[in-house]
Amino acid sequence: MTTPTSPTVSIRLFTIKEAAEVLKIPASWLYERTRRNAIPCHRLGKYLRFTEDDLAKIISAQSEGVTSPQ
Numbered sequence: 001m002t003t004p005t006s007p008t009v010s011i012r013l014f015t016i017k018e019a020a021e022v023l024k025i026p027a028s029w030l031y032e033r034t035r036r037n038a039i040p041c042h043r044l045g046k047y048l049r050f051t052e053d054d055l056a057k058i059i060s061a062q063s064e065g066v067t068s069p070q
Contacts, residue, residue, distance in 0.1 A: 013049040
């Protein structure tokens with residue numbers, strides 16, 4: 001019987017294109033914000049990836065800036 005040396009963790013990583021599709025925004029918006037370190041992301045070498053948690057944080061941070069009409 002062999003035991004795994006590390007736990008099996010399944011984390012969904014989204015590319016810029018996939019994240020943009022999920023968020024329904026232009027990929028250029030994501031590129032601009034990641035260059036300014038204004039949104040959470042993970043850098044894997046030259047590649048940018050987003051977790052579901054990153055996407056949720058992006059949505060909530062942008063929602064905080066929106067005010068309701070009076």
